[in-house]
Structures are given as structure tokens and as C-alpha cells.
Amino acid sequence: xxxxxxxxxxAEQDFLREFALLLDKAPGDAAERQAAFDxxxxxxxxxxxxxxxxxxxxxxxxxxxxxxxxxxDHVSLDYARAELEKVAAPGALKLVSIDGFxxxxxxxxxxxxxxxxxxxxxxLSNDRATLALQADDPLLDLNGAFSPGxxxxxxxxxxxxxxxxxxxxxxxxxxxRSRFSRVHVVLGEGARAxxxxxxxxxxxxxxxxxxxxxxxxxxxxxxxxxxxDSATVDVQTCVVSLEAGARLCATALVAGAAFLRRQLFxxxxxxxxxxxxxxxxxxTGQEHADITLVVTHQAPACLSRETFKFVLAExxxxxxxxxxxxxxxxxxxxxxxxCRGLLLSDDASLQAKPELEIFADDVACGHGAAxxxxxxxxxxxxxxxxxxxxxxxxxxxxxxxxEAFDILRDESLRDLLNADLAALLQTGAFA
Amino acid sequence: MLEIENLHVSVAGKKILDGLSLSVPAGxxxxxxGPNGSGKSTLSYVIAGxxxxxxxxxxxxxxxxxxxxxxxxxxxxxGLFLVFQYPLEIPGVATMTFLKAALNAQRKMRDEAEMAIxxxxxxxxxxxxxxxxxxxxxxxxxxxGFSGGEKKRMEILQMALLEPRFAILDELDxxxxxxALRICADGVNALRSKERSLLVITHYQRLLxxxxxxxxxxxxxxxxxxxxxxxxxxxxxxxxxxDYASEAA
Ligand SMILES: Nc1ncnc2c1ncn2[C@@H]1O[C@H](COP(=O)(O)OP(=O)(O)O)[C@@H](O)[C@H]1O
Ligand SMILES: [Mg+2]
Numbered sequence: 001x002x003x004x005x006x007x008x009x010x011a012e013q014d015f016l017r018e019f020a021l022l023l024d025k026a027p028g029d030a031a032e033r034q035a036a037f038d039x040x041x042x043x044x045x046x047x048x049x050x051x052x053x054x055x056x057x058x059x060x061x062x063x064x065x066x067x068x069x070x071x072x073d074h075v076s077l078d079y080a081r082a083e084l085e086k087v088a089a090p091g092a093l094k095l096v097s098i099d100g101f102x103x104x105x106x107x108x109x110x111x112x113x114x115x116x117x118x119x120x121x122x123x124l125s126n127d128r129a130t131l132a133l134q135a136d137d138p139l140l141d142l143n144g145a146f147s148p149g150x151x152x153x154x155x156x157x158x159x160x161x162x163x164x165x166x167x168x169x170x171x172x173x174x175x176x177r178s179r180f181s182r183v184h185v186v187l188g189e190g191a192r193a194x195x196x197x198x199x200x201x202x203x204x205x206x207x208x209x210x211x212x213x214x215x216x217x218x219x220x221x222x223x224x225x226x227x228x229d230s231a232t233v234d235v236q237t238c239v240v241s242l243e244a245g246a247r248l249c250a251t252a253l254v255a256g257a258a259f260l261r262r263q264l265f266x267x268x269x270x271x272x273x274x275x276x277x278x279x280x281x282x283x284t285g286q287e288h289a290d291i292t293l294v295v296t297h298q299a300p301a302c303l304s305r306e307t308f309k310f311v312l313a314e315x316x317x318x319x320x321x322x323x324x325x326x327x328x329x330x331x332x333x334x335x336x337x338x339c340r341g342l343l344l345s346d347d348a349s350l351q352a353k354p355e356l357e358i359f360a361d362d363v364a365c366g367h368g369a370a371x372x373x374x375x376x377x378x379x380x381x382x383x384x385x386x387x388x389x390x391x392x393x394x395x396x397x398x399x400x401x402x403e404a405f406d407i408l409r410d411e412s413l414r415d416l417l418n419a420d421l422a423a424l425l426q427t428g429a430f431a
Numbered sequence: 432m433l434e435i436e437n438l439h440v441s442v443a444g445k446k447i448l449d450g451l452s453l454s455v456p457a458g459x460x461x462x463x464x465g466p467n468g469s470g471k472s473t474l475s476y477v478i479a480g481x482x483x484x485x486x487x488x489x490x491x492x493x494x495x496x497x498x499x500x501x502x503x504x505x506x507x508x509x510g511l512f513l514v515f516q517y518p519l520e521i522p523g524v525a526t527m528t529f530l531k532a533a534l535n536a537q538r539k540m541r542d543e544a545e546m547a548i549x550x551x552x553x554x555x556x557x558x559x560x561x562x563x564x565x566x567x568x569x570x571x572x573x574x575x576g577f578s579g580g581e582k583k584r585m586e587i588l589q590m591a592l593l594e595p596r597f598a599i600l601d602e603l604d605x606x607x608x609x610x611a612l613r614i615c616a617d618g619v620n621a622l623r624s625k626e627r628s629l630l631v632i633t634h635y636q637r638l639l640x641x642x643x644x645x646x647x648x649x650x651x652x653x654x655x656x657x658x659x660x661x662x663x664x665x666x667x668x669x670x671x672x673x674d675y676a677s678e679a680a
Contacts, residue, residue, distance in 0.1 A: 376483075381519040382529075384479050385589065386507035386537035395532060399523025399572075 005041050012045055014065035018178070019145060022068065027120070027149040036144035043138040055319040055351050056261050056290040058139075062233050066205050068146065069099035069177035076172030081106060083170050087200045087228060089416050092166035099172045100148055100181035100209070106168075115159030115191075121150040121184050135265035135294075139235045143180050143210045150182030150210075157188030157216065164194035164222075164413065167211075171231075175203035179231065184212040187219035187246075194222040194410040199236070202229030202256055210237045215246035217270065222410040224417055225252035225279075227262070236262045244270025244299070249407045252279040253417050255424055257289045264293040268302035268330075275304040280401035280421065283316035283348075284429050290319035297330040306337040309404045311397055312348035313430050319351045324365060326358045333363040341371035342400050344430060390431040397430055398422060432457040432628045433478075433597055438489035440470075440477050440653075447473045449653035450489070455597075458625040462639055463632045464664060465650035466672040471632045472516055474650075475601045479513040480506045493597055507533075508540035512595030516602040518582040521573035526585070529573045530555060530592060537593065558591040562618050579606030580615075587618040598622075599630045604638040616641030636668035651675040 005012050019037050023030055045062060046053035072080065080098045084106055088094060093113060096106035102120075110118045153165065167183055185195060201207055207230060215221055227236065234257065242248060254262065266275060281289045295304050310318035320339040341350035354367035374396055382392035401421055408414045424430075433455040440448035447470045455461045465471050477484050478491055480503030491498045498506055521529065535545045546554075559569060562584045574582050583603060590598055600619065604612055619642055623629070631642055639647075639661065647663040648655045649672075656675050657663070 375519075378519050378521050380481050380503060381515065381521070382533075383503035384481075384507055384513050384515075385529075385533035385593065386504050386540065387532050388504040388536060388540075389502065391532065391536060392504075395524055395529075396521070399521070403523055 005044060009045060009059060011062045011065045015142065016041075018065065018068050022146065033145050036141045040138050040141040040145060043141070046138055052292060052321065055321075056259070056288070058233070058235075058261070061259055062206060066176050066178050069101075069172065069174070069179045069205075071101045071148070072098040072103060072172045076174065077103065077105065079173040080170040083200060084168060087198050088168060089164070089166050089196050089198065091412070092164040092196055094166050094168055095151065095153070096168045096170060097181050098170050099177060100150075100169075100179045102151055115156040116161065116165070117154045117156070119152045119154065121152045121182060135237070135239050137237065137263065137265070139208055139261075140210055140237045140239070143182060143208045143237065146178070146180040146208070147182040147210070148180065150184065152184045152186065154186045155188060155191045155193050158190045159188070160191070161193040164196050164410065166196040166198060169197070169199045169201055169209065171201045171203040176205045178206040179208070181209045182212070183210070184214070185221075186214045187216055187221055189216040190218045191216065192220045194413055195224070196413065196416065197223070197225040198228065199226065199230060200228045201231055201234070202258075203231070205231045207231035207234040209235070210239065213238065213240045213248065215240070215242045215248055217243045218245040219243070220247045221249070222408050222413055223248065223250040224405075224408060224413040225250075226417065226420055227252060227254045227257065227260070228420075229256035230258065230260050232258050234258070234260045236260070238262075238264045240264065240266040242266070242268050242270065242273035242275060242302075245272050246270065247274040249276040249409055251277070251405055251407055251417065253405075253420055254279060254281040254289050254291075255283075257281070257283060257287050260289045262289065262291050266293065266295045266304075268295070268297045268299055268304065271299045271301050273299065273302045275302070276407035277304070278307040278309070278404040278407050280309045280311070280404040281318055282311045282401065282421070282424055282430065283318060284313035286315050288317045288319070290321070292319075292321040294323045294325065295335065296325040296327075297333045297335065298327065300330050301332040302330070303334045304336070305407070307404055307407065308339045309401050310339070310341040310350050311344065311401055311430060312341060312350060313344040315345070315347045317349050317351075320369070321353045321355075322367070323355045323357060324367070326356070326360050326363055326365065328359045330360050331362045333360060333365060335363070335365040337367040339369040340400075342397065343371060343373055390428065393431060394425040398425055432459075432494060433630070434490075434492040435478075436490050438477070438491065439487045440473060441485050441487060442473070442483065447653055448477070451650075451654045453648065453655055455628045455630060457628055459646065460623065460629045460631060460642065460644045462644035462647045462664065463630065463650050463655075464634060464636075464647060464667055466634060466675075469650045470653045471634070471650055472601055475513055475599045475630075475632060478599060479503055479511060504536065505540065507593070507595075508537045510596035512590050512593055512598040514583070514586040514590065514598065514600040514603055516605055518574050518586055520575045520577075522575055524573050526569045526571060526573050527555070530589065533589070534592060554592060555588075558588050561591075561621070562588055563614055564588060580608065580611030583607055583611065583615050584618070587615050591618065591622060596626060597628050597630070599632065601632045602634070603631070603642075604633060604635060612638070612641060636664045639664045649675055
């Protein structure tokens with residue numbers, strides 16, 4: 001049984017051991033889990049020799065894998081409840097998980113919300129069937145092997161949700177664990193919704209989360225990820241499939257990332273789907289955030305816009321890898337990708353690698369990347385009006401980063417991220 | 432009000448102001464005229480507190496307070512204002528947000544309470560109306576894509592709102608057609624008062640037809656070489672700066 005790991009690292013051996021312990025008691029189909037683990041084992045933890053992981057060598061970074069998190073006990077529940085008060089978005093319908101385990105006690109009651117159904121996500125095959133998953137990724141496989149059964153949020157065809165749904169990922173009272181979580185959001189034909197994902201899991205350890213988004217025909221989703229605080233080594237994977245005429249506006253505010261990889265695999269599966277993707281990553285100290293995305297225009301006449309911003313202070317490292325893939329049948333593709341870095345220190349760095357892989361001839365695609373510093377003339381202009389230097393700097397940083405949030409249609413989500421950003425700048429971490 | 436004594440300034444090792452002295456009493460409108468490159472903008476930046484100039488000698492005082500050890504923002508809170516020759520564009524920052532940040536930052540430094548939003552809006556709207564600035568311009572990012580004339584009107588709007596006691600106008604007329612110049616000059620003249628001094632920097636006499644100065648100083652090669660009444664401007668218009676240039680060269 002199982003594929004052998006070649007020259008396993010300590011962390012890989014840890015995963016192997018933990019998986020053996022988990023397999024009998026985990027929910028869902030054991031064979032599916034085993035298959036996912038085998039796929040992971042064949043690839044192993046990616047090292048810098050794997051091109052798409054070149055700048056985030058997980059094999060080196062993850063020396064060992066800490067034990068799997070347990071379902072939350074009362075102490076963890078209380079701990080998370082206090083945390084929830086601090087981070088939850090006002091006015092949203094909450095679905096809370098602690099260390100990857102759904103916490104119904106802290107979540108809102110969805111039984112009265114018309115058109116929304118929350119179900120446990122046990123069987124991996126559901127994912128594979130509903131999503132034309134193009135993501136062959138060892139960390140997504142690792143998530144599939146270990147995830148303690150997540151949730152499916154299903155929004156029925158034609159439903160327009162009034163309030164945003166907020167997925168809140170918290171950690172329990174025991175730090176330093178390995179946490180896996182998985183959520184699948186399905187929008188039926190013509191459904192409209194706003195989704196907030198609030199991640200506040202900074203408590204050491206390892207995190208590997210997956211968010212799967214399936215948008216049916218002409219469905220519309222606004223999605224704002226607030227990555228506030230993540231595990232010592234954290235991998236967030238988002239896999240998206242868009243049917244014909246669907247529109248996704250997805251952005252993220254990334255902060256408090258010790259070593260974060262946020263990867264997005266998007267397939268425009270139906271004609272005239274529309275994708276607006278962005279993120280603002282705010283990094284300081286020794287933080288490292290790697291945003292990697294692959295957007296595949298499977299169908300003709302889809303539009304995609306990608307805008308990725310990095311604000312980098314002290315010795316922070318930003319990585320952006322963006323690939324737009326346009327196979328021969330995807331004529332009339334319109335894809336534009338930009339990455340912009342704002343370096344606040346000479347020791348900060350940004351690696352930006354935007355790429356186009358185009359096999360169709362009638363397309364309009366482009367990409368660009370640029371890095372700069374705060375403009376001394378703009379700063380002096382503001383100071384000469386009485387705005388002290390740190391405040392002037394914060395205003396310019398906010399203006400730079402917040403542009404990423406302009407893609408959202410839902411103003412309440414935009415306001416939320418802008419307020420988060422302002423609060424972050426108020427701490428003086430980027431002064 | 433403003434007292435500059437024996438000011439020596441260099442940039443990147445190059446001497447630009449060379450022992451400049453100037454005194455502008457309260458309520459006075461003083462003009463500085465001088466050829467391009469004589470150091471007029473440098474003087475205005477040094478007074479306003481821009482970094483990257485080396486002040487090697489001399490002093491600048493505003494109302495008796497030494498400015499040289501103050502930041503640019505502190506100088507603004509003390510009542511100093513500079514109308515930029517080339518106002519900066521700030522993408523992503525709405526003009527209203529910017530104005531509010533500036534006004535409240537100054538008030539905070541002076542230990543005054545923040546201005547209530549309705550009062551603030553009212554003052555901005557009134558000042559904008561006087562300067563022919565449409566309201567929707569205030570929602571746009573600071574100076575972004577504004578014409579030269581719009582930018583200068585926005586400078587005067589800021590001046591009206593911040594009510595400085597000492598304003599420096601660096602080449603207010605550059606990039607302005609005659610109608611825009613008249614609107615800006617009217618805006619400035621409306622702010623003339625016994626308590627407020629103005630330093631009007633220009634190298635054309637034309638501006639001084641609209642903002643009539645009490646005194647005129649001629650600047651050349653980093654210092655004031657002559658001072659006189661408004662008639663000095665007319666004289667310069669005829670004779671040019673040739674008499675003052677390159678004595679030392
Ligand atoms: N940052 C700078 N670096 C080097 N030289 C400068 C700088 N700023 C001004 N200068 C020089 O100083 C002199 C005076 O410039 P400026 O003050 O702009 O004159 P004016 O405004 O009277 O035209 C010019 O020779 C100009 O080239
Ligand atoms: Mg000049």
C-alpha cells in the first residue's frame with residue numbers, strides 16, 4: 001500500500017506516521033484519502049527544484065511536521081470564542097472552524113437562511129467531480145489526505161444573498177499543531193453572494209487549507225480573504241471553476257504571514273466568464289509571502305484581470321508568480337496581469353514572475369511588473385500641508401495597497417478590507 | 432514675521448543660496464524676482480522644510496520661532512504654507528480626505544480639537560465655489576489629471592482652508608492663462624490681511640499686476656541684490672536681469 005517517499009525528510013516521515021494513525025478514524029472514503037496521500041508521497045514536499053515552488057522551498061522550510069490538531073475541547077472553544085469577537089466581520093453570517101474542525105457552537109444558524117445549505121464535506125470525490133480540478137499540487141493532495149472533513153456551502157440557483165457569508169478559521173488553545181481545513185462553496189446558476197474568509201490562525205505550527213469555489217452559469221461571487229495571522233508555515237490553496245458567464249471578484253489582504261504560500265488555480269470553464277483577482281500583501285520583519293496563481297482560460301471569450309500588490313518593509317520577502325494559460329480553443333481571451341511592489345526598505349525584496357502561455361491567436365493578453373519606493377516629492381507635499389511623516393507615509397501606503405480592493409463590487413467588503421488595512425497601518429508596523 | 436539671516440544652502444555639494452537675508456513684516460506682501468536658476472524655488476523649499484538641502488549657515492525664524500530644527504509638518508502647523516510651482520499628484524487619495532487629514536493634523540499639533548465634519552464640508556464648499564472649483568473635483572484624487580490652472584486653484588483652496596499666517600507662492604503664474612491667473616490672484620488677494628504675510632516669487636512682472644506687492648526684492652545667484660517698491664518690478668520688465676546676472680562668474 002502507498003507510494004514510497006524517496007529520501008524522506010523528517011517532516012515527510014512525520015506526515016507518514018500521522019497519516020497511518022488517522023486513516024482508520026477519519027471520516028469519508030479511506031481509499032480516497034489514501035490515493036490523495038499517495039499522490040503527495042510521489043511528489044514529496046516541494047523543494048526549490050520544483051519550478052513553481054522555487055522561491056518557497058517547503059522541503060527546507062518545514063523541518064518537521066507537528067502532530068495533527070485534535071477536535072477543539074472546551075478550553076479551545078473559549079479561546080476561539082474570545083478571538084472571534086475580535087476578528088469577525090460585523091453583519092456577516094458566520095461559519096467558524098477551529099484548527100480546521102467546524103465549530104457549530106460559534107457559527108450562525110443557517111437553517112433559516114433561504115437558499116443556503118451547509119453540509120459536511122466528507123468525500124473527496126465530490127470535489128473532483130464538481131470541479132474540473134486542474135490543480136495538481138502536492139499540498140492540495142496533502143490537504144485531501146488529512147482534512148478532517150470540511151464543509152460544503154451550497155447557494156441555490158437564482159438566490160441572491162443579502163448578507164455576506166463569513167468563513168472564520170481560528171486556532172485552538174494548543175499551538176504548534178498541523179491544521180488542515182477544507183471548504184467548498186457552490187453557487188448555482190445565477191446565484192449571487194458575497195464571501196468573506198477570515199483567517200486568524202497564528203499560533204505556530206503548520207497550516208494547509210483549501211477553499212474550493214464552483215460558480216455555475218452566470219453566478220456572481222465577491223470574495224474577500226482576510227489573512228490576518230497565519231501558522232509558522234502556512235499554505236492556502238484556492239481552486240476555482242467558472243461556468244459560462246459567471247463572474248468572480250476575489251481579493252485578499254495578506255498580513256502577519258511568517259511563511260505563507262497562497263496559491264490560486266482558476267479555470268474559466270465556460271464562455272464569457274469574468275475573473276477579477278487581486279491581493280495586497282503587507283509584509284514586514286522576516287515575513288515571506290508567495291502568491292502563485294494559474295489562470296486557465298479553457299473556454300473562449302473569457303476576461304481576466306489580475307492586480308497584485310506587495311508592501312514590503314524591513315527584510316520581508318514577497319514572491320509573485322502568475323501564469324495565464326490560453327489553449328488553442330480559447331479565442332477572444334482578454335487577460336491582463338500586473339504586479340506592483342512598494343519597497344519600504346533596502347533589505348526587502350520582491351520576486352515577480354508573470355507569465356503568459358498562449359496557444360490561441362486571436363487574444364488580447366498582457367502582463368507587467370514594477371517595483372518602487374515611496375515618492376519623496378509626494379511625501380514632502382503632504383508634510384508641507386501639516387501631515388506628519390508617518391501619517392503621510394501611511395496615507396500613501398493605504399492608497400497603493402487599497403487599489404487591490406477596487407475590484408470588489410460589494411462595497412461592504414471593500415470597506416471591511418480598507419478598515420483592516422487602516423488598522424494595520426495604525427499599528428506603525430509600516431511607518 | 433519672517434526673518435532670514437545670512438542663509439547659506441547647498442545641494443549635493445553645490446552652493447545655491449549664498450548669504451541670503453530677508454525680512455518680511457506681518458501684513459506685508461513681498462515679491463522676489465529673479466532669473467531662472469537664481470535659487471528662488473530652493474529658498475521656498477528650504478523655508479518650507481524640505482530635506483536634502485544642507486543649510487550650512489544662517490537662520491530662518493517665523494514669528495520669532497527658529498524653523499530650521501522643525502519638520503515640514505511642524506512648520507505648517509506654525510502657519511507656514513507653500514504654493515508649489517508644480518503641485519504633486521497623489522493617486523488613490525481623494526482630495527477631501529487629503530484636506531481633512533491636513534487640517535486635522537495641524538489642529539492636533541496646535542492642541543486644537545478636530546473640526547466637525549459638517550463645518551469642514553461647509554468651509555471647503557464655500558472656498559471651492561469662490562475659486563470656481565466644481566464639487567466633483569474634490570472627490571477625485573489629489574491633483575490627478577488636473578490641468579495646470581486647476582492645480583493652482585487647488586493650491587489656493589488649500590491655502591484658504593488652512594489659513595496660514597505666512598504663505599510663499601512659487602511661480603503662481605506658471606502654466607496659467609490670463610483667466611485662470613485672475614481667479615487665482617483674486618483668491619490670494621481675498622486672503623490678504625494685516626496678520627498675514629505673503630512672499631510672491633516670480634520671474635515675470637505680469638503676476639504683480641494682479642497681486643500688487645508692497646516691496647520687491649531682486650534675487651541673483653543665491654542672494655538678494657536689490658530691494659525697492661513696486662516700481663522696481665516695472666523697471667526689471669524693461670531692462671531684464673542682465674544687470675544682475677553673473678557678476679561673480
Ligand atoms: N536637487 C538639486 N540638485 C542639484 N541642483 C539643484 C537642485 N535643486 C536646484 N538645483 C540647482 O540650483 C539652482 C537654483 O535652482 P532653483 O532654486 O530651482 O532656481 P529658480 O527657482 O530661481 O529657477 C539651479 O542651478 C538648479 O539647477
Ligand atoms: Mg523655480
